[in-house]
Amino acid sequence: MVKMTIKDIAKEAGVSTATISRVMNNSGYVSEEIKQQVLEVIRKFNYQPNAIARSLKQEKSRSVGIVLPDMTNPYFMKIARSIQHRCFQQGYHLLFIDTEENPEKEREALEFLTEKRVEALILAGTGENKDQIQAISDSGIHVILADRRFSNLKLDTVTEDNIYASKSAIEYLLEKKHTRIGIINGPKTISTARERRQGAIIGLEEAGITPSNEFMFEGDYTRESGIEGIRYFSQLPDRPTAIFSANNEMTFGLYLGLQELRIPLDSIEVVSFGNLEFSSLFHHKLSVIMQNPQELGETIGDLLIKRLNGDADSVQNIILMPHLVPSK
Amino acid sequence: MVKMTIKDIAKEAGVSTATISRVMNNSGYVSEEIKQQVLEVIRKFNYQPNAIARSLKQEKSRSVGIVLPDMTNPYFMKIARSIQHRCFQQGYHLLFIDTEENPEKEREALEFLTEKRVEALILAGTGENKDQIQAISDSGIHVILADRRFSNLKLDTVTEDNIYASKSAIEYLLEKKHTRIGIINGPKTISTARERRQGAIIGLEEAGITPSNEFMFEGDYTRESGIEGIRYFSQLPDRPTAIFSANNEMTFGLYLGLQELRIPLDSIEVVSFGNLEFSSLFHHKLSVIMQNPQELGETIGDLLIKRLNGDADSVQNIILMPHLVPSK
DNA sequence: TTACGGTATGTAAACGATAACATACTAGAT
DNA sequence: ATCTAGTATGTTATCGTTTACATACCGTAA
Numbered sequence: 001m002v003k004m005t006i007k008d009i010a011k012e013a014g015v016s017t018a019t020i021s022r023v024m025n026n027s028g029y030v031s032e033e034i035k036q037q038v039l040e041v042i043r044k045f046n047y048q049p050n051a052i053a054r055s056l057k058q059e060k061s062r063s064v065g066i067v068l069p070d071m072t073n074p075y076f077m078k079i080a081r082s083i084q085h086r087c088f089q090q091g092y093h094l095l096f097i098d099t100e101e102n103p104e105k106e107r108e109a110l111e112f113l114t115e116k117r118v119e120a121l122i123l124a125g126t127g128e129n130k131d132q133i134q135a136i137s138d139s140g141i142h143v144i145l146a147d148r149r150f151s152n153l154k155l156d157t158v159t160e161d162n163i164y165a166s167k168s169a170i171e172y173l174l175e176k177k178h179t180r181i182g183i184i185n186g187p188k189t190i191s192t193a194r195e196r197r198q199g200a201i202i203g204l205e206e207a208g209i210t211p212s213n214e215f216m217f218e219g220d221y222t223r224e225s226g227i228e229g230i231r232y233f234s235q236l237p238d239r240p241t242a243i244f245s246a247n248n249e250m251t252f253g254l255y256l257g258l259q260e261l262r263i264p265l266d267s268i269e270v271v272s273f274g275n276l277e278f279s280s281l282f283h284h285k286l287s288v289i290m291q292n293p294q295e296l297g298e299t300i301g302d303l304l305i306k307r308l309n310g311d312a313d314s315v316q317n318i319i320l321m322p323h324l325v326p327s328k
Numbered sequence: 329m330v331k332m333t334i335k336d337i338a339k340e341a342g343v344s345t346a347t348i349s350r351v352m353n354n355s356g357y358v359s360e361e362i363k364q365q366v367l368e369v370i371r372k373f374n375y376q377p378n379a380i381a382r383s384l385k386q387e388k389s390r391s392v393g394i395v396l397p398d399m400t401n402p403y404f405m406k407i408a409r410s411i412q413h414r415c416f417q418q419g420y421h422l423l424f425i426d427t428e429e430n431p432e433k434e435r436e437a438l439e440f441l442t443e444k445r446v447e448a449l450i451l452a453g454t455g456e457n458k459d460q461i462q463a464i465s466d467s468g469i470h471v472i473l474a475d476r477r478f479s480n481l482k483l484d485t486v487t488e489d490n491i492y493a494s495k496s497a498i499e500y501l502l503e504k505k506h507t508r509i510g511i512i513n514g515p516k517t518i519s520t521a522r523e524r525r526q527g528a529i530i531g532l533e534e535a536g537i538t539p540s541n542e543f544m545f546e547g548d549y550t551r552e553s554g555i556e557g558i559r560y561f562s563q564l565p566d567r568p569t570a571i572f573s574a575n576n577e578m579t580f581g582l583y584l585g586l587q588e589l590r591i592p593l594d595s596i597e598v599v600s601f602g603n604l605e606f607s608s609l610f611h612h613k614l615s616v617i618m619q620n621p622q623e624l625g626e627t628i629g630d631l632l633i634k635r636l637n638g639d640a641d642s643v644q645n646i647i648l649m650p651h652l653v654p655s656k
Numbered sequence: 657t658t659a660c661g662g663t664a665t666g667t668a669a670a671c672g673a674t675a676a677c678a679t680a681c682t683a684g685a686t
Numbered sequence: 687a688t689c690t691a692g693t694a695t696g697t698t699a700t701c702g703t704t705t706a707c708a709t710a711c712c713g714t715a716a
Contacts, residue, residue, distance in 0.1 A: 016696045048443045053672035071409045077400045115376045278606035344666045381702035
């Protein structure tokens with residue numbers, strides 16, 4: 001069974017292709033009589049216009065690329081889901097690519113997407129490929145940076161206030177009388193990690209504590225590097241009594257590491273960025289900085305639709321506020 | 329900055345568009361000299377062929393639809409990631425749609441995807457829209473059912489052995505001397521739920537126990553229905569001492585429910601389908617039936633590529649084996 | 657010499673829509 | 687009667703590729 005084209009339908013209905021097109025798109029003049037007749041034929045043969053041909057003619061792909069570092073991290077997927085919703089409503093589809101935090105894969109992904117002629121690009125980047133991203137934006141494709149930004153690029157961003165949140169995380173731990181606070185951070189190529197570090201440092205300095213390099217562990221936002229982080233801290237002569245962890249995956253690794261090292265899970269007080277699904281079942285000293293990926297996604301979705309509809313407002317930098325949820 | 333077309337490049341290089349096409353696709357005859365010359369121009373202008381035009385001409389969209397019931401469930405996303413990998417390698421892109429277990433959304437999604445002329449469809453369905461799916465398959469689009477199947481449809485399926493796994497879950501609980509085993513299941517519209525129920529019943533009957541309806545709770549695979557399930561069981565006069573839960577989300581809800589009811593989390597022995605990320609940190613009596621979404625995804629990906637490459641082997645029904653991981 | 661197969665390149669017709677333009681009819685205004 | 691604006695429909699170029707076909711050249715075998 002082969003798909004019918006507009007020509008077949010035109011022949012069947014005894015009218016021209018233009019008339020079919022007008023009926024399909026509710027544009028131009030068509031008499032009520034012919035319209036019904038055409039609709040009848042369309043129904044009869046279950047005709048669906050070829051979106052590819054339409055895209056070519058209109059020079060609009062009706063597609064949006066979305067490049068994420070980890071498709072299995074619910075944080076990113078919640079962002080993605082909200083965006084997808086919005087797009088689907090408007091007839092756009094999303095091309096997802098998971099870079100697994102690998103800049104080379106990211107480069108390929110961007111190439112792939114421009115070839116597919118996406119009209120917009122949503123990116124939570126690895127921090128590399130800056131030039132390529134700028135070039136994409138310059139070529140007229142709308143770019144929105146999600147969660148992670150680049151300095152010096154004039155692009156729309158929708159992010160969360162990492163500095164503020166990290167600062168409050170540290171303040172919270174200081175209030176609980178911790179003075180030796182270990183920090184498990186992401187890679188400094190990524191803006192969120194840089195900002196979380198910066199916020200933590202501000203928090204410490206305002207309390208009169210000099211941040212020590214010894215208490216800074218640079219991971220890569222993966223579970224494995226959370227394990228490595230706690231391995232590192234546990235062998236210090238003067239172990240930290242609290243940890244600030246910069247994302248949920250590393251926090252998960254941190255607990256796996258504690259388990260591996262046979263250290264009681266509640267012997268260390270933890271504040272973690274990002275929602276940990278299980279934290280509410282957990283009776284350990286785990287506080288989380290609740291992010292709001294859904295709101296992030298909705299915000300991005302709205303901005304995206306505005307841009308796709310040709311709203312050429314100046315560059316937007318939207319910053320959402322996460323909030324700390326203390327352990328029970 | 330506007331994209332260059334093959335004509336622009338042809339003009340720049342002083343050759344015909346056919347030659348450019350031949351260079352791009354490494355097809356037909358092109359002299360080494362011209363080839364280099366053309367490549368030079370392509371590089372210079374950073375020319376990328378328009379994938380949409382190519383699709384139209386070749387009548388191949390190079391896209392695959394994937395319809396999932398929950399984009400934030402890592403189980404499905406691990407499947408998706410493996411598939412996406414395989415597709416990306418082959419120049420295909422995936423159109424993801426999240427139906428949120430809503431048959432009406434699923435219907436729209438399928439419509440949308442056929443309009444976008446996907447060459448194949450991967451579906452973990454809600455259990456409805458059977459006719460539509462059959463029609464899609466009949467129209468020449470490759471359909472692969474993932475995780476969930478339909479009875480009476482002659483379609484490729486890649487699933488897990490739910491009957492076997494559920495049976496062993498029950499056997500495990502019986503071995504631990506539980507006789508009152510509550511079952512929190514998914515909706516019977518979905519094949520996995522039917523099979524998991526069936527396996528559980530076989531397990532009970534083989535042990536000489538008559539399955540009671542009172543101990544069967546039909547949820548809908550959501551967290552919320554896990555909470556409802558445990559609420560229901562906890563008000564029974566003769567409460568179950570163990571629960572078999574048919575997916576990870578409901579199990580999570582089950583624990584949230586226990587917490588809400590102020591029942592100690594380890595007062596009930598649980599066997600759950602699906603990996604629970606946190607189970608390894610959990611000291612409660614939680615055993616899991618480990619599924620292997622990655623392998624599922626890879627298997628689907630391989631089959632998909634075979635189908636896309638025109639391998640017309642007979643319908644495949646591949647069944648993978650999950651295994652039970654007892655609580656510590 | 658002629659014929660032929662391999663190599664190299666160009667010309668032009670598709671693919672399936674949309675939309676600019678042309679054409680024709682109707683009714684009301686002048 | 688003529689003009690005009692509105693309505694209704696058809697014709698055809700076009701979007702950017704691929705590819706079937708045409709053309710031409712070269713060297714070698716008959």
